[in-house]
Amino acid sequence: MNLILLFPDDFVSENRVRLTGRRLEHVMNVHRAAAGDVLTVGVVDGQLGRGVVLSLDPLELEVTLDRHPPPALPLTLVVALPRPKVLNRIVAATASMGVRRLCLINAWRVEKSYWSSPRLSPDNLRAQSILGIEQSRDTILPDITTHRFFRKFVEEELPPGDSRRLVAHPAATEPLPRNVSEHVTLVIGPEGGFIEAELASLDRAGFAAVTLGERILRTETAIAAAVGRMF
């Protein structure tokens, strides 16, 4: 928690917040804060700044908000739904990197049972996103959507707008581009990859197959490596 994320309900007056729950525990037990200490704060969907500890019981801060959050990545990330065990990490990591649009989609090699995981609840996706932006000192939560039908997603539900369309595929010959300036929509397949019919469907929708190299990486590693390479 490199930033204390504030919500409208925390404000007891214009410049004063009272912290509860997880943030209260963190400030008391990890920061071991004392009156006068200065913490990095940010208001959800708003600005960053500093919070001076006024009192410990209740824990209140006087906040000054004077900086914009770091810029978003010009990236829409489309990921075949990963196994529940890694979903939380992927959601937090992508939020931390500044991905503001994440689409979790079905694919032939996504196990059906993954779709009934409680980790797909909006509350959990939001909680994991909060962990991500607290880590990277951002205030903007990503927009995360789920799409149960691959073809419908590709043909009808893909976020509109001008965007360079790429699909990561280990067997592609074209490398993932470096240092891109335009907006990118990047699709990452499931463990085992997309099947041919899915690749054909993406090809028809204008997705160029690109490779991160001959090594097959785990989804979370591939996402971070792709982001590092492109932006």
Add this chain to the structure above:
Amino acid sequence: MNLILLFPDDFVSENRVRLTGRRLEHVMNVHRAAAGDVLTVGVVDGQLGRGVVLSLDPLELEVTLDRHPPPALPLTLVVALPRPKVLNRIVAATASMGVRRLCLINAWRVEKSYWSSPRLSPDNLRAQSILGIEQSRDTILPDITTHRFFRKFVEEELPPGDSRRLVAHPAATEPLPRNVSEHVTLVIGPEGGFIEAELASLDRAGFAAVTLGERILRTETAIAAAVGRMF
């Protein structure tokens, strides 16, 4: 397990192996292999190839080894010892990306208790590395060393050789270089970062401070993003 990693003891004759343990279970339960099926195999520290299933009980393959493993990254990665919970993932992920030299070092902000984690045992580090190279279809295990004394590491124990020395530091102004061709030694600090004395020590040893951006990323995310950006 995108590759069945073979060890000298598995060979019952020159071209024939018998699989046991975790690999046996994987081939039977995940691949649901039948006689005649072809699997990707590789001999530890050796070549890759294919293994044709000859029999299921015992599980024996006839192997043909005819390809080199993917090239290593020209990178020595130095990481302040992470919390045990994430150590396994970092070891597996770095091995999967082709990092062949990983130094786990102490730093002021590394909690002392991390050094008594059983996860630091050579057996566990090797087991996690095996998971990583099985994932990415490599056969070469990384060399992983631990260094309890920061200054001694920087002044005496750093692997010798010509290498561009970089330390990732969020407050640096110089960006991490892209698309480098020379060998790099990259140092990644602990949660909370290096202290000034440590940065000064690295500076004296020729490490240039570079940044991955203003976002503070988790160690595992930062490593993959840095690798994606540099190579």
